[in-house]
Amino acid sequence: MSKLYKYLAVILYCLSSFVAADTVTDLKNLVDQGKYAQAYQLALSHLESMEGDPAFDMQYGVAAIDSKHVSEGVFALERVIFLEPRNFLAKLELARGYYHLNQFEKAKQLFLQVKKVKPPQVVANRIDLYLSLIDKKTTIPPTKFTSFVELWAGYDSNLNSGPSDQTNVVILSSDALGRSGQYNQVRLGGDIEHAYSPDAALLFGAHADMRLYHTEDEQDYKNISVNGGHLWKMDDQQFQVNFVLQKYLLDRKQFRDLLGANAQWSKQLSRNSVAKLFVGANSLTYKDSAWKDALQLNAGANYLYAGEGSWNPLYFVSGFIGNESPEESNLFTNSLVDRVFFGGNLGVQLSPADNIKLTPSFTYQESEYAGEDWIYGIKRNDKYMLANLNIDWTVGPSWTLLGNYSYTKSDSNIELYEYDRQQVMLGLRYSFR
CATH class of the missing domain: 2.40.160.40 (monomeric porin ompg)
Structure with missing residues (x-):
């Protein structure tokens, strides 16, 4: 009987893994299409069971930031960085979240960390734009x-x-x-x-x-x-x-x-x-x-x-x-x-x-x-x-x-x-x- 329970547990685990993988894939597809509000609502419906999964939190964080729920997105991406400290894509998105929360010093540190790993030029240009905006917002102009x-x-x-x-x-x-x-x-x-x-x-x-x-x-x-x-x-x-x-x-x-x-x-x-x-x-x-x-x-x-x-x-x-x-x-x-x-x-x-x-x-x-x-x-x-x-x-x-x-x-x-x-x-x- 105990073997039957083990088999059932393995089957349930595999099914939940497939469901989780499908959910992350659906989230990523919506984010890639720019449908951030839809992706955010889908993430909320799975938040209780999938919160803490780095792959889920990554897509949930981006969707939340781009649908104006910036604080939620920042918390999700901070969980990703805690578990995957070398996930530079998550750092880039988290830096963007800090920027929108006016936490400019944190944003600047993360943008510079991502820039050090020599990302593609389009990403580097995007980082430079944010860095110039941060300088503009944190520098007091002369009288x-x-x-x-x-x-x-x-x-x-x-x-x-x-x-x-x-x-x-x-x-x-x-x-x-x-x-x-x-x-x-x-x-x-x-x-x-x-x-x-x-x-x-x-x-x-x-x-x-x-x-x-x-x-x-x-x-x-x-x-x-x-x-x-x-x-x-x-x-x-x-x-x-x-x-x-x-x-x-x-x-x-x-x-x-x-x-x-x-x-x-x-x-x-x-x-x-x-x-x-x-x-x-x-x-x-x-x-x-x-x-x-x-x-x-x-x-x-x-x-x-x-x-x-x-x-x-x-x-x-x-x-x-x-x-x-x-x-x-x-x-x-x-x-x-x-x-x-x-x-x-x-x-x-x-x-x-x-x-x-x-x-x-x-x-x-x-x-x-x-x-x-x-x-x-x-x-x-x-x-x-x-x-x-x-x-x-x-x-x-x-x-x-x-x-x-x-x-x-x-x-x-x-x-x-x-x-x-x-x-x-x-x-x-x-x-x-």
Whole structure:
């Protein structure tokens, strides 16, 4: 009787071995075909009986890693290495698992061990790619300083954005109508990006924009801002938050202060395209017109696509929506401040030569006000359109010649707010290096 039990035990052992061999073969076939999710589910159904078998754990580990169950795959491959310390294929896959778990030092050690045995060139190239990615993720980049100064001369056909003709309902003086003039402009700024880890950095910046008209001093302005923020980098994604303080002076007098915060998330969709989402909030405070004080909220999305072919086109398109709510609600603020606005922007950057960039773009914005105008008796609706062309011509390591032409048209159901405006500018930028 004991011999019968021995024979049955041998038969059961052989059958289980055949079943195990068939399971490992099926797993390997699914993995080789790239059907990782199916292979992972098949492995789970046999995990209780086959866990610890190096051949099974090898296929189970690869399937788990490539079906986003990385920790399970790492545990399985660690069992393989424990039993088969010279299984370099398992070490290669385990190194990949460590990489996806951000255990970069462990991953690097295993990749280098595999590289020492001189694997096929295709495998060596794959290892080099991972090693370069690890260096990029573990090396803290140096602090970046960028700054510039721009000098401009220009002509403005409607410097006060006034209506070009006398209106029918409201009698305006000639000073209130659109006026033209020449001007000089200075723009300057500096930014610091200080990385304190491979994937995080502190951001600081300061910028100023000053325009002086030749004959219309009351339209001179200065726009000065400082900002600080933080940047997080995550493989193909970035997240950034910023805080900004801005002072706007008109005719050498404080006109408006802005205190704002915004956040932006971006993702690399492909080698040629990036998508961005943004939200922001700004508190607007007016020095001599406190009734205009308001909170402005906005949100939107951008999409950039780098095309191929001549002139290396970089296409961009964006859309946004926002709301401006006055701190005080009354007849004037409801009709002149309280509004919903929305619109978009599209354009393309072209490079006809390595040192020349042309950027035509078009912007549209519509504003719908909440209250009826106290004179016209209707709710104001504005449509703002801007056609713009920038030219950048790099003429030296730090020098760039600049050109700009813009045409603005504001349509409104209230004629007082309708105007056309053209600006032509020529400038020179010096970038500090």
